[in-house]
Amino acid sequence: MKKLQVVFYAIVFIGGTLVFTGCSQGKQEEQSEEENHDEMMDGEDLHMGGEDHSGDDHSMSMETGEDKTWTPSGNGAELMRSDFHFLAGAATNIKPEVKNAEGAMVLELTADGTPTAFVFHNQYDNVGMIATLKRLDFKGSVKIIHHAKDLSNYEFVAIDGANMKLGRVVNGKEEVFDESNFEAGSGWMPLKVTAAGTHFKGYMGDQTITHGHGDKMEKGFIGIMLEGTGKVQLKSIETAILEDE
Amino acid sequence: MEALLPDWAPNLHPLIIHFPIVLWAVAVLADLTSLFSGKSWLKHMAVALYTLGALSALAAYFSGEQAIDGVSVPMQGELTAGKHSDWGHYTLYFFGGYTLIRLLFLWRKWDKKKWVAIALFILGTSGLGIVAKTADLGGKLVYKYGVGIKK
Numbered sequence: 118m119k120k121l122q123v124v125f126y127a128i129v130f131i132g133g134t135l136v137f138t139g140c141s142q143g144k145q146e147e148q149s150e151e152e153n154h155d156e157m158m159d160g161e162d163l164h165m166g167g168e169d170h171s172g173d174d175h176s177m178s179m180e181t182g183e184d185k186t187w188t189p190s191g192n193g194a195e196l197m198r199s200d201f202h203f204l205a206g207a208a209t210n211i212k213p214e215v216k217n218a219e220g221a222m223v224l225e226l227t228a229d230g231t232p233t234a235f236v237f238h239n240q241y242d243n244v245g246m247i248a249t250l251k252r253l254d255f256k257g258s259v260k261i262i263h264h265a266k267d268l269s270n271y272e273f274v275a276i277d278g279a280n281m282k283l284g285r286v287v288n289g290k291e292e293v294f295d296e297s298n299f300e301a302g303s304g305w306m307p308l309k310v311t312a313a314g315t316h317f318k319g320y321m322g323d324q325t326i327t328h329g330h331g332d333k334m335e336k337g338f339i340g341i342m343l344e345g346t347g348k349v350q351l352k353s354i355e356t357a358i359l360e361d362e
Numbered sequence: 363m364e365a366l367l368p369d370w371a372p373n374l375h376p377l378i379i380h381f382p383i384v385l386w387a388v389a390v391l392a393d394l395t396s397l398f399s400g401k402s403w404l405k406h407m408a409v410a411l412y413t414l415g416a417l418s419a420l421a422a423y424f425s426g427e428q429a430i431d432g433v434s435v436p437m438q439g440e441l442t443a444g445k446h447s448d449w450g451h452y453t454l455y456f457f458g459g460y461t462l463i464r465l466l467f468l469w470r471k472w473d474k475k476k477w478v479a480i481a482l483f484i485l486g487t488s489g490l491g492i493v494a495k496t497a498d499l500g501g502k503l504v505y506k507y508g509v510g511i512k513k
Contacts, residue, residue, distance in 0.1 A: 184437070245437030311437055316444035323434040357437040 184357040187237075189215045189224035196224065197235060201340060205268040206233025211343060216350075224351040228255065228343040236265055236340030243359035245311040246339055249352040251304060257345010261310045264337040272334060273342070274310040274319035274327065276301075283310075283319045283327035285334070294329020295319075305352060313359050372510045375429040378422045379500065383493055385415035386457065390490055393483045405473065409464045412486070416454075416461040423454045429510065439507030446499035453496045456489050 189196055193213035210233045211226040218225075241263070248261055258277040265271035269289040275282045279301035284293040299321045309320035319327035339356060343349060371377060389411035396404030426447065435443045464482065467473040473482060503509040 243441055245440060247437075309437075311435075311440040313440035313444040314448075316440070316447065318435075318440070325431040328431055359441045360438045361441050 184355060187354040187356070189222050189351065191215060193224060201235040201237060204234040204236055204262075204265060204271075204338065204340070205342070206231045206235075211235075218350060218352075221352055223251075225253075226343065226349050226351065228257070228346055228349065230257075230346045232268070232342065232344045234260075234262060234265070234268065234271075234340060234342035236262070236338035237356070238338075240336045240338055241356075241358055242336040243313050243361070244339055245309070245313075245357040245359055247307050247309040247353075247355040248341060249305055249307050249354075251306065251350045251352070253348035253350060255343075255345055255347035255349045257343065257347070259308070259349060260342040260344070261308060261339075262342050263310060263312050263339045264334040265340065266335075266337050271337065271342075272312060272317065272331075274308065274317075276306075276308060277345075281319050281321070281326045283317055283329050285331060292331070294331055295327035297326050299324070299326045311359070372512065373429040373432055374425040375422065376504075376510065378418065378425050379497070381418035382415045382422055382453075382457070383497055385411050385418060386486075386490060386493055389415060390483070390486050393479075393486055397479060397483055405479070406468070408486075409461075409468050412457065412461045412464055416457045419454050419457055423450060426450055433510045435503075435509050436507050439503055439509055442499055442502050442507065443509070446496065446503055449492065449496040449499055453489075453492050456492055460485060460489055 187200065193215045194208055196215060197208050197213045210229050210231040212229075214225045214227075216223055216225050244263055246261055246263060250259065252259065258275045260273040260275040262271045262273045264285075270287055272285040273283070275284075276299075279298050281297055281299055282293055283295045284291060286292075294317055307320075307322045309318075309322070311318045311320075315330050315333055317329050317331065318325055341351070341354075367374065367377075389408045392404050392408035392411060396402070396408060430443060430447060464473075464486075467478065467482065473479050504511060
């Protein structure tokens with residue numbers, strides 16, 4: 118009889134565990150959807166762009182799980198004003214020009230050495246971004262920044278020559294999560310960064326170059342930072358709000 | 363090690379991960395059976411299976427660490443990849459600790475008491491939930507996001 122009781126309680130326990138796991142997973146999904154909705158609403162409030170550029174979607178307002186690709190068009194200075202705002206430096210420090218290069222419109226930036234950071238108007242939490250860029254005669258560091266608040270608080274993946282660095286700046290103090298070299302060509306480079314919870318990765322194309330971990334930061338802006346001199350061309354910026362499981 | 367891989371396999375991880383899952387599931391069954399049959403060989407078998415499961419989980423952990431930077435993860439799959447990695451860590455820590463406790467209790471014969479045996483069984487069964495969550499996230503990475511399906 119006692120043995121039967123043990124079997125009964127064991128079955129009840131296993132069943133209860135399974136039911137509990139199922140319920141908490143459902144609740145987590147609901148919560149995640151609510152958070153994502155809040156994120157989208159915040160993003161809409163912060164949207165400052167006012168001009169429409171020849172059919173390209175420059176608003177960058179997105180829903181969770183959605184990817185959007187920004188491509189340049191129109192006048193360089195106007196484009197910078199409508200689609201981005203500066204966390205450091207100004208348009209005069211990078212002289213933005215929209216040009217036709219190899220059959221595609223590109224945004225050419227000529228950096229004068231002043232650290233310059235321009236970001237989209239929306240703020241994101243878990244995010245991925247691919248900037249397809251080409252360094253012409255640029256000497257210095259090109260960074261994709263995310264979770265950015267200001268020049269003293271942001272996360273980044275940076276390339277300088279053939280070196281990639283992944284890290285964050287908190288209250289002006291830089292912390293490097295990972296650093297590694299990659300094969301740097303002279304052509305277009307798809308520089309990719311993903312910030313998924315406490316996991317951060319820097320890719321060149323499909324190849325993982327850097328992978329690090331850190332505390333989750335509050336949502337912030339995403340964009341590009343140039344620290345150096347010379348020309349950089351930007352063909353596109355693909356952005357995705359990462360889908361929670 | 364890479365040379366031993368079948369040419370379709372992207373890395374060792376998918377070949378290893380099924381060992382801890384099955385070993386722990388059978389260990390829980392052996393524990394349950396030993397509870398109502400009272401046969402000590404079943405309890406010894408459960409502890410042996412938990413130990414083998416923990417060792418194979420260690421192999422799964424190292425192969426996973428190596429695999430994650432070698433495969434292409436689409437952006438939308440990154441959160442799942444991160445959570446799979448986190449839950450993989452929890453699984454290893456849980457069963458590493460649990461196995462040490464089981465070995466200690468077996469050695470000191472503390473698990474001869476019925477209530478201790480039941481408590482240990484309940485703890486082991488809860489661990490299966492952690493394994494299930496890790497496996498679910500891993501399956502999602504492969505079947506939803508197509509991670510590691512091509513070499």
